[in-house]
Ligand code: SF4
């Protein structure tokens with residue numbers, strides 16, 4: 001199996017996986033969903049509310065370090081084998097334009113299509129029409145990672161009430177139409193930030209698409225092409241100067257010139273060279289390997305100091321994310337003081353009112369009670385026990401009062417710290433402790 005066939009399998013698996021992932025749930029929760037509607041983040045079946053996104057920094061660190069590690073070890077393997085831009089271009093250019101409509105040959109991507117022929121013009125419109133449909137499918141699929149399918153398919157039946165969702169789908173689809181039909185590989189070369197940073201992550205151990213100058217000979221000298229014909233060789237250089245590797249390149253470069261920012265690591269040039277060299281009973285002159293392995297003939301190990309450092313950083317991020325995820329609270333509590341700072345009863349005792357929001361984030365019903373801790377000056381005057389079903393959120397009132405009259409300040413009101421513990425009466429180990437302020441009036445108001 002050549003590289004292109006392996007890549008097509010990779011594209012198929014990634015496309016099916018990406019299309020199906022939003023529909024897969026674990027106990028009713030999604031594998032990957034960032035819902036701005038419900039202010040929730042779903043990750044492999046766990047639900048995090050926006051105010052408990054403490055694992056997010058570690059996931060982002062894992063993502064960025066992972067990209068750096070992947071690039072340092074395997075070059076632009078992402079670009080050639082998994083990037084949506086590359087997959088979409090292969091669908092439009094190779095599948096629709098070349099294979100389905102026969103507008104050009106896959107092995108010669110540099111040849112311009114002759115649009116003076118009416119037949120080709122009609123085929124072009126058919127190709128564009130097919131891509132417009134696929135763009136809307138891709139844009140809708142992308143939005144399913146932000147609006148879950150159970151809501152998305154209801155919302156799209158009501159466009160006037162969900163204009164923002166529609167605008168997102170249309171904008172993404174329009175971008176994909178412009179990008180894939182008009183920008184083409186220029187997006188990789190001029191717009192993609194990843195292609196700009198990759199060169200600083202490369203070293204001689206990084207795997208990349210390499211023309212083996214030891215075997216093929218130097219076609220370029222100081223960046224200038226000096227060999228145009230096989231007859232110019234002096235000794236046993238193997239490159240036939242057939243240019244098959246150049247004609248097939250989707251980014252229109254000549255890999256024999258060396259590493260270039262335009263190279264998306266698709267290895268089509270390697271496959272093209274394989275076919276040419278196979279006729280001579282030889283292996284491809286273009287390989288996927290490191291400079292040390294292919295050119296300098298040195299053995300490089302995956303367990304280099306650089307790779308071990310990357311691996312250790314990734315494990316560290318996962319351990320921290322796991323640690324913080326394990327400390328995830330079973331329910332969330334939000335305490336707000338009411339607008340009235342305090343009440344002074346006839347007997348001179350002071351009470352404060354609080355508006356409490358309780359949100360059950362666990363999968364079981366909770367029976368919540370409250371107690372004050374580390375303070376013997378106050379007591380709970382009013383709090384009605386709350387039964388919370390899974391995912392349910394309720395608002396309730398808590399009133400705290402002092403047990404006896406205090407004399408604190410003659411000049412101003414005094415904020416006192418209170419520690420309030422909310423707990424499940426069936427399992428007191430499930431609890432949340434919050435600090436709040438108890439406002440006590442100045443002395444003259446108590447007389
Ligand atoms: S040189 Fe061109 S064909 Fe070869 S891997 Fe790079 S982008 Fe693909």
Ligand code: SF4
Nearest residue numbers: 239240242243245273
């Ligand atoms: S396909 Fe191979 S033999 Fe032909 S020009 Fe390219 S490197 Fe040389």
